[in-house]
Amino acid sequence: xxxxxxxxxxxxxxxxxxxxxxxxxxxxxxxxxxxxxxxxxxxxxxxxxxxxxxxxxxxxxxxxxxxxxxxxxxxxxxxxxxxxxxxxxxxxxxxxxxxxxxxxxxxxxxxxxxxxxxxxxxxxxxxxxxxxxxxxxxxxxxxxxxxxxxxxxxxxxxxxxxxxxxxxxxxxxxxxxxxxxxxxxxxxxxxxxxxxxxxxxxxxxxxxxxxxxxxxxxxxxxxxxxxxxxxxxxxxxxxxxxxxxxxxxxxxxxxxxxxxxxxxxxxxxxxxxxxxxxxxxxxxxxxxxxxxxxxxxxxxxxxxxxxxxxxxxxxxxxxxxxxxxxxxxxxxxxxxxxxxxxxxxxxxxxxxxxxxxxxxxxxxxxxxxxxxxxxxxxxxxxxxxxxxxxxxxxxxxxxxxxxxxxxxxxxxxxxxxxxxxxxxxxxxxxxxxxxxxxxxxxxxxxxxxx
Numbered sequence: 001x002x003x004x005x006x007x008x009x010x011x012x013x014x015x016x017x018x019x020x021x022x023x024x025x026x027x028x029x030x031x032x033x034x035x036x037x038x039x040x041x042x043x044x045x046x047x048x049x050x051x052x053x054x055x056x057x058x059x060x061x062x063x064x065x066x067x068x069x070x071x072x073x074x075x076x077x078x079x080x081x082x083x084x085x086x087x088x089x090x091x092x093x094x095x096x097x098x099x100x101x102x103x104x105x106x107x108x109x110x111x112x113x114x115x116x117x118x119x120x121x122x123x124x125x126x127x128x129x130x131x132x133x134x135x136x137x138x139x140x141x142x143x144x145x146x147x148x149x150x151x152x153x154x155x156x157x158x159x160x161x162x163x164x165x166x167x168x169x170x171x172x173x174x175x176x177x178x179x180x181x182x183x184x185x186x187x188x189x190x191x192x193x194x195x196x197x198x199x200x201x202x203x204x205x206x207x208x209x210x211x212x213x214x215x216x217x218x219x220x221x222x223x224x225x226x227x228x229x230x231x232x233x234x235x236x237x238x239x240x241x242x243x244x245x246x247x248x249x250x251x252x253x254x255x256x257x258x259x260x261x262x263x264x265x266x267x268x269x270x271x272x273x274x275x276x277x278x279x280x281x282x283x284x285x286x287x288x289x290x291x292x293x294x295x296x297x298x299x300x301x302x303x304x305x306x307x308x309x310x311x312x313x314x315x316x317x318x319x320x321x322x323x324x325x326x327x328x329x330x331x332x333x334x335x336x337x338x339x340x341x342x343x344x345x346x347x348x349x350x351x352x353x354x355x356x357x358x359x360x361x362x363x364x365x366x367x368x369x370x371x372x373x374x375x376x377x378x379x380x381x382x383x384x385x386x387x388x389x390x391x392x393x394x395x396x397x398x399x400x401x402x403x404x405x406x407x408x409x410x411x412x413x414x415x416x417x418x419x420x421x422x423x424x425x426x427x428x429x430x431x432x433x434x435x436x437x438x439x440x441x442x443x444x445x446x447x448x449x450x
Contacts, residue, residue, distance in 0.1 A: 003127060003161060003168070007033040009337060010157050010170040011124075012132045014040065015075050017309025018176030019115040019126075020330030021337075023060050028338035033168065034126040035159055037177075040116055040231050044108035045288065047200070047242050048074065048219050048234050048320035051092050052398030054100035056327040060447055062118055070237045071104040071111070074217040077396055079378050080273050082223045087379040089218060091294040095393040105217055105234050131160045135173050135183055135305065153346075154304035172304055172337050172346055175311040176330070183305060184297045184312070193294035195370060196316050197251045201264045201289045202232075202244025208281035210235050219320060222273050229267065229377075231274050232317065245277065246317060249291060260287040292318070296362070301352030306333045313347075315362060316369045324398045325362065332358055361400035385411050 007030075009020045014036030056065050066391060068073045076089040092101035120126050138152045156169040175183040184190050210216055220233035229247025236242060245252070245267045256263050264287055268274050296313030300306065309326035330356035340350040380391045391408050 002351060003159070003166065004031075004033060004125065005131070006156075006169045006171065007031045007125070008034075008183065008341060009172045009174060010035070010168060011155065011174040011176055011179055012135075012182060013176035013180055013309070013311065014116045014126060014128055015035075015044070015112055015176060015309060015326065016115055016117075017178075017311070017326035017432045018174070019112070019119045019124075020056060020060060020327050021174050021176060021308055022124040022126065023115075023119045023122045024331060024334035025337060026119070027059075028334070030338065030341065031169050032124045033170070034116075034119060034124050035130045035132050035157070036116070036126070036128040037131045037180075039129040040303075041109035041113045044112060045242075045244075045290070046317070046322040047108055047236065047318075048232075048323075049103045049397070050320050050324050050398040051096075051103045051119050052400075053066045053103060053324050053327055059331065060115075060118060061122075062115065064389075065114055065118070066104060069110075070106070071106045072217040072235050074103045074105050074219065075101075075214050076218045078215070078218050078220055080220065081377060081379070082219070082225050082227045082274050084225075085379070088382075089215060090378075090389075090393045090395055090396055091214070096397065097432060101397070105219070105236055107236055109327050110446060132177070132182065133158045133160055133165065135175070135186070136167060136169075146267075152303065154302070172351065174305065174306050174308060174333060174337070176308045178310040179314065181297075181307075181311050184305060187299075189265055189297040189299050191298055192293050193366075194295035194298070196373075197249045197367070198246055198293045198316060199249045199289065199291040200244050200246045200293070200317065201260050201287055202242060203251065203264065203287050204236075204282055204285045205218045205241045205243055205278050205281040206239055206284045208233075208241040208243065209277040210239075210241070221318065222271065224267060224269065230318070231267075231271060233274070233277065240284065241277075241281070243274070244288075244317075253289075253291065260289045273365045277444050296359075297350075299352070300355035300358070301333075301336075302348045304346050304351075306337065306351045313362070315366055317373060318369045319364040321365050321398060321400075324367075328361070328401075329358060357401055364395065364400045364405060365398075367409065376412065381412065 009030055009032050011018045011034040014034055018034060020031045025032045076091045078089045079087040116126055135154050136156045136158060137154055145154040157168060157173060158165055158167050166336050211218060217235055222231040222233060226253050229245055231242050234242040245264060255288050293314060294316055297307055300312060309412040312329060315321055336353050340346050388408050391405055394405050
């Protein structure tokens, strides 16, 4: 398929954030070119959807495709503490009796392909296997590229296609390049989270223990007995379970004698709840590892450009918020772009007018993540504050972009010691204070990317 030399909008990346943005832009009547470096289908982690993805999937006309898919239906999340005690399941339907409360556990190679194909069906000129080399700016040059990019306007991209460089013009460029974070790196916008320095090792098992009935598709969050980390247990179709361990970077990757497999097996051996689930299972893949989880950009948009999904930031895998934040940022960015192009305004203020509200939602999820890592017990909290069970479930569902959920924070501060110290800890690195961290030298563990 021929590639045009000009579009209204160019989207870099064909993952959930990129395909969401592109589809909604095309629905808005814009000419959209999407360029994905890898050939689809391709492997990706981040398999558990949370219920609030429903509303974006509905706008994308993806719901019927999801309902007809073989993805495992997910109705709840459940926690197992360091002593092996299970919390009562947090059933989404019990909190919100609506079809949006049932979601899915997906194989990302299949889900992402469905999303990209859906974008094409809506008129997006999508090309996978095409590498975007750089974003083009007015008056672009090699000197002071980071400063120049922030002060000038994005006017297109340069791609490598069939071994040749090709420049493509656009009124707006959307960076959905994932953790490659093309623009964030170019403009030095990345802010590493000073608290959530985590890593993960995972693999896939066939024939692992699965719950039954309404609990069959539940995400399990299983704390290790030493409380240094936790396992995710995500049931997928074809009798496969995704099982990974998450822990602080230094604990998981430094001072170990063996490879990723040895580290993973050490953590399994320490955690009876995991060992019992896979004792009769067969491992069907190798081991995967990722580091440098948590970061955010200090800017969501500039003149003629926008960041969405992991190209803007990644929080933590704990509550499976990654795909929701990808879809939500893509939706909000698309709406701002359609509005901006309609009135001839592609300024940073217009294209990023959704950033403050989005960051507040991310901060709410970040705080819930930090509370868990600080010793928060869902079972104990709900026992002491049964009237707040539904509000906690709202957060787990992904209802992050409203202040109605903020009533949980006060009780969390008073229930656990030392509440005030924990409060200051989770606030470190939050977006209201982000400016003070721009010039800070954050000490990164050995081996982390700069």
